[in-house]
Amino acid sequence: MATLTTHPDCVPLISYRFGKGATNIDKYLELDGYKSARKALEIGPEAIINEMKASNLRGRGGAGFPTGLKWSFVPKQSAKPKYVLVNGDESEPGTCKDRLIFEHDPHAVVEGVIIAALAIQAKMGFIYLRGEYRYLIEIMERAVADAYAKGFLGKKIFGSDFDLDVVVQTGAGAYEVGEESALMESLEGKRGVPRIRPPFPAVVGLYGGPTIINNAETIATVPHIFRIGAAEYAKLGTERNGGTRLFCLSGHLERPGVYELPMGYNLRKMIYEVGGGIPKGRKLKAVVPGGSSTPVLTADEIDIGMDFDQVGKAGSMLGSGGVVVLDETVCMVEFALRTMKFYQHESCGWCIPCREGTDWLKKSLTRLHAGGAVDKDIDDIRYLAENMLGRTFCPLGDAAAMPTIGFVKKFRKEFEDHLEGRGCPKHRAAEPEPALV
Amino acid sequence: MSTQPAFPNTIFSPALAARFDRLVTLYPVKRSAMVPMLLYAQDEVGYLSEAVIGEVAARLGVSELDVRNVISYYSLLRTKPVGKYHVQVCTNISCMLRGGNELLEHCRRKLNVENKGVTPDGVFSLEEVECIGACSWAPAVQVNYDFHENLTPSSMDKVLAEYRAKAQNGAK
Numbered sequence: 001m002a003t004l005t006t007h008p009d010c011v012p013l014i015s016y017r018f019g020k021g022a023t024n025i026d027k028y029l030e031l032d033g034y035k036s037a038r039k040a041l042e043i044g045p046e047a048i049i050n051e052m053k054a055s056n057l058r059g060r061g062g063a064g065f066p067t068g069l070k071w072s073f074v075p076k077q078s079a080k081p082k083y084v085l086v087n088g089d090e091s092e093p094g095t096c097k098d099r100l101i102f103e104h105d106p107h108a109v110v111e112g113v114i115i116a117a118l119a120i121q122a123k124m125g126f127i128y129l130r131g132e133y134r135y136l137i138e139i140m141e142r143a144v145a146d147a148y149a150k151g152f153l154g155k156k157i158f159g160s161d162f163d164l165d166v167v168v169q170t171g172a173g174a175y176e177v178g179e180e181s182a183l184m185e186s187l188e189g190k191r192g193v194p195r196i197r198p199p200f201p202a203v204v205g206l207y208g209g210p211t212i213i214n215n216a217e218t219i220a221t222v223p224h225i226f227r228i229g230a231a232e233y234a235k236l237g238t239e240r241n242g243g244t245r246l247f248c249l250s251g252h253l254e255r256p257g258v259y260e261l262p263m264g265y266n267l268r269k270m271i272y273e274v275g276g277g278i279p280k281g282r283k284l285k286a287v288v289p290g291g292s293s294t295p296v297l298t299a300d301e302i303d304i305g306m307d308f309d310q311v312g313k314a315g316s317m318l319g320s321g322g323v324v325v326l327d328e329t330v331c332m333v334e335f336a337l338r339t340m341k342f343y344q345h346e347s348c349g350w351c352i353p354c355r356e357g358t359d360w361l362k363k364s365l366t367r368l369h370a371g372g373a374v375d376k377d378i379d380d381i382r383y384l385a386e387n388m389l390g391r392t393f394c395p396l397g398d399a400a401a402m403p404t405i406g407f408v409k410k411f412r413k414e415f416e417d418h419l420e421g422r423g424c425p426k427h428r429a430a431e432p433e434p435a436l437v
Numbered sequence: 438m439s440t441q442p443a444f445p446n447t448i449f450s451p452a453l454a455a456r457f458d459r460l461v462t463l464y465p466v467k468r469s470a471m472v473p474m475l476l477y478a479q480d481e482v483g484y485l486s487e488a489v490i491g492e493v494a495a496r497l498g499v500s501e502l503d504v505r506n507v508i509s510y511y512s513l514l515r516t517k518p519v520g521k522y523h524v525q526v527c528t529n530i531s532c533m534l535r536g537g538n539e540l541l542e543h544c545r546r547k548l549n550v551e552n553k554g555v556t557p558d559g560v561f562s563l564e565e566v567e568c569i570g571a572c573s574w575a576p577a578v579q580v581n582y583d584f585h586e587n588l589t590p591s592s593m594d595k596v597l598a599e600y601r602a603k604a605q606n607g608a609k
């Protein structure tokens with residue numbers, strides 16, 4: 001159903017098996033499947049982690065934390081069982097990449113879990129998918145069952161002394177559960193409320209045991225690193241940003257789609273060449289570069305490479321790879337309001353700055369968009385958002401605050417155009433002025 | 438394998454009951470099966486009735502309150518029935534930019550129901566939803582679990598007509 005879109009600049013690494021029938025385990029094996037897991041079994045935990053560090057792979061969920069380093073934080077000795085957790089709760093608006101992996105290459109996820117489990121010596125792994133992805137849960141469950149049948153999971157995997165069980169878990173609709181500690185709560189059969197850190201999941205995670213939790217794309221990339229070698233993998237990207245990633249191009253583009261491109265790929269080229277540019281001869285107004293939580297970039301800020309460091313330097317984040325393109329007709333206040341409606345809806349309500357902050361921001365933006373605000377309200381919106389930053393239990397509060405600050409800072413003029421009874425200029429243009437009586 | 442079910446089943450189909458019997462054995466803690474169990478039960482029964490809540494609680498060895506606490510958190514879990522075909526229109530940013538709001542309005546008029554309403558014949562219900570992970574193929578709608586993407590009002594009409602025909606033919 002969901003398919004990859006290609007362009008001559010695309011590098012098919014993660015998507016190497018897409019569209020080749022690799023949901024079938026025998027086809028997967030034909031296409032170098034489970035060779036990486038065997039290799040990992042041979043070289044042992046320390047070498048696996050060193051290889052991961054050398055690959056410069058950084059977490060594809062949004063934060064961009066170096067994966068090898070994350071794995072190295074798990075203590076070698078632990079009284080409690082260790083776990084590997086795959087975060088496939090893909091819910092960040094603008095993001096639709098993990099879906100393709102589950103659909104076209106589910107065994108890459110299973111194989112990634114095996115390698116991660118070998119690295120930290122975990123005996124159990126979970127693959128958590130959002131509940132809306134029902135057809136993908138079925139695909140993943142079949143892949144896991146087939147891997148058991150071949151002896152790649154279960155007792156003595158690949159004929160070794162290592163046991164590993166894997167369970168596919170469904171969520172039931174909650175953005176917050178994409179946050180790592182909330183996901184663990186959900187997996188323990190509770191409300192998806194975040195946990196305080198430290199301790200971090202690498203030390204105290206699922207069921208209180210040391211846990212590595214990685215995004216689905218991160219995990220699915222792992223076997224490919226072992227397939228081509230960490231050095232080769234690192235070379236595909238830029239400095240400290242190894243490899244490729246699936247970029248989800250959406251919004252006002254001629255050719256929206258999910259494309260696999262090298263890390264550091266130029267954003268302007270991504271919009272105008274890969275995505276085919278803006279339809280109807282319209283001008284670009286703004287880009288949300290990494291999912292709804294990342295601060296907006298203006299049309300003048302797109303001459304950057306799409307890696308974690310360069311987008312960070314430009315004042316935003318590479319995030320989850322969801323590149324949302326806005327043409328000149330978009331009302332930025334309306335866009336900011338829609339973004340905030342989402343965060344207000346998804347705030348779990350556990351901590352006050354997030355629960356109250358998102359609600360007040362939604363109310364303020366609603367009023368502003370309707371023309372009921374005064375100049376001071378614009379400052380208040382920014383002030384409120386700035387005071388949520390870093391003061392919430394989990395990053396959802398930041399995810400709501402950061403884009404809001406960006407919209408106000410970069411498009412203040414548009415906010416001012418809504419003030420004092422004027423309302424949205426876009427809607428004013430659409431509806432003719434009432435005739436004077 | 439014993440032929441005796443692990444739990445005296447009361448309301449679920451034998452296949453679902455067997456699935457639940459196995460599900461609770463997969464985790465270090467039984468309670469971990471709660472979210473999947475609720476979702477799969479809902480898929481079969483249509484919503485999380487008193488009877489479903491009672492049986493899930495009993496199967497997991499937790500209180501009904503524990504189950505209700507979980508249900509109230511997740512947006513897919515519901516304690517009231519919806520239409521046979523639950524039309525979920527995404528209006529989040531990527532869909533909004535490509536006509537998601539207009540599509541929602543179109544569905545509202547076409548089905549003559551408000552957001553979260555059910556048609557009098559029980560065939561359709563409508564809900565405005567948050568991002569469903571179809572951003573590059575926007576605007577998108579999920580009917581039950583099936584994705585419909587790159588929609589326009591006229592292709593949406595076709596989608597609705599297909600479901601209506603299915604309902605009339607008595608198909609599931």
